[in-house]
Amino acid sequence: MQAPKVTAEALRAMKGRARIAALTAYDYPTTRLLDEAGVPLVLVGDSLGMVVLGYPDTTSVTLAEMEHHTRAAARARPRALLAADLPANTYRTPAEAVASARRLVAAGAEAVKAEGGVGIADMVQALRAEGMPFLGHIGMLPQHVREEGGYHIKGRREPERRALLADAEALAEAGAFAMVLELVAPPVAAEITRTVPIPTIGIGSGPDCDGQILVINDLVGTFPWFTPRFVQPRLNAFEQMRAAIVAWRESL
Ligand code: KIV
Numbered sequence: 613m614q615a616p617k618v619t620a621e622a623l624r625a626m627k628g629r630a631r632i633a634a635l636t637a638y639d640y641p642t643t644r645l646l647d648e649a650g651v652p653l654v655l656v657g658d659s660l661g662m663v664v665l666g667y668p669d670t671t672s673v674t675l676a677e678m679e680h681h682t683r684a685a686a687r688a689r690p691r692a693l694l695a696a697d698l699p700a701n702t703y704r705t706p707a708e709a710v711a712s713a714r715r716l717v718a719a720g721a722e723a724v725k726a727e728g729g730v731g732i733a734d735m736v737q738a739l740r741a742e743g744m745p746f747l748g749h750i751g752m753l754p755q756h757v758r759e760e761g762g763y764h765i766k767g768r769r770e771p772e773r774r775a776l777l778a779d780a781e782a783l784a785e786a787g788a789f790a791m792v793l794e795l796v797a798p799p800v801a802a803e804i805t806r807t808v809p810i811p812t813i814g815i816g817s818g819p820d821c822d823g824q825i826l827v828i829n830d831l832v833g834t835f836p837w838f839t840p841r842f843v844q845p846r847l848n849a850f851e852q853m854r855a856a857i858v859a860w861r862e863s864l
Contacts, residue, residue, distance in 0.1 A: 618652045618693045620723055620745035620789040626652075627811040632790070632823025634813055635831065638664050638681045642828060643688035651692055653790075653813070655725065655747075655825065656682045658697040658755070662838075663829040670754045673699040675712055679719040686720020695747050696721035700755040706738035713744050725792065727753040729779020736786035748783035748791030750776060751801075751817065763840075765816075767800035776800055777807060784808045792825060793817040816842035 616622075626632050634653035637643040638660040646654050660681055661673035675698075682696040696716045703709035703726050713724045723745035726732060736746050751766045767773045776796060783791050790811040793801045798818025805812045805821050814821030826843060829835035833848040 615691055617691055620693060623653060623693060624789040624810055627809070627822050632811055632813055634823060634825035635828045636660075636826070637685050637828055639684045640687045643685040643690050643692075643694070646828070647688060647690040647692050653823075653825070654685065654690055654692045654694050656685050656694070656696040656721070657725075657827065658699045659827050661699075663827060663835045669757050671700050671758060673697075675699055675702050675715060679715055682716055682719040682721050693722050693745075694720060695723040695725050695745075698724055698726040703732070703735055706735040709735040710738050710742055710744075713739055713742070717744060723747050723789070725749055727755050729776075730782040733782040733786040736783060736788060740787035746783075746786075746788045748780075748788040749794065750779045750783065750791060750796070751793045752795035754794070763795060765795045765797055767797035773797075773800050773803075777804060780804045780808045780812075784810050790822075793821055816840060 623632060632653060633651050634655060635646050635651050636655045636657040636659055637646050638656055643654055658670040658673040658678065661667040661670045678696055678699050686694055698709065698712050702712040716724055725747040727749045729750045739746050752763055757763060767776050780791060788810060790813055792813050792815060793804060794815045796817040798820065801812065801814055801817035802820035811822035813823040813825045815825050830839055830843040831846055833845040834850050836850045839845060
């Protein structure tokens with residue numbers, strides 16, 4: 613019997629029962645690959661700006677670019693829930709968020725993600741009122757990397773810890789089905805995980821979240837020019853591909 617389609621409700625219900633494995637994918641073959649590997653949550657992340665499009669960060673990714681890659685991933689018709697990022701400056705008001713999210717849903721997204729907590733709670737409610745599943749993202753917010761001056765761990769100081777807890781609670785109350793915790797100090801990530809009723813999915817936030825998410829290129833080594841410190845690649849695919857291409861060229 614074929615395994616059932618993964619829904620936002622099913623992922624939410626995994627809290628306390630099973631760990632959630634999530635990865636990014638930006639195209640058709642990678643989405644099929646992750647689906648065949650049994651990954652239940654696939655994210656068309658705006659990290660594609662860096663690992664696919666060659667931008668220095670995610671801040672200039674456009675909605676049109678996200679639509680293009682979401683369409684490609686959706687053609688794989690994954691069993692996994694397919695979420696897509698609302699890129700920077702496309703959710704400055706709840707109305708703008710709803711209009712932008714509709715475009716991602718039309719491209720094939722089954723859930724949308726955006727960065728922020730208390731400050732975007734009204735927007736999350738507006739998306740939920742439209743029936744759109746929402747994946748939160750708090751901690752280090754890559755769309756703000758320029759103002760922040762880099763990728764720094766959040767929650768080491770008490771005011772930051774309190775703000776993160778408030779953000780997490782606001783997202784859960786507004787109706788998010790899960791939330792990404794990026795570069796959150798591990799004890800604070802563990803505390804949020806114990807406190808909120810929805811799954812936390814960590815990236816660089818220690819082992820005590822309900823699940824983990826990684827950029828696929830970091831896991832399999834296809835973007836060797838930069839690997840975050842918290843990632844232990846499972847494969848050096850770039851080196852293997854280069855060796856295969858050199859061997860083929862030299863065989864001619
Ligand atoms: O854009 C992205 O890929 C992300 C994940 C790494 C969480 O937001």
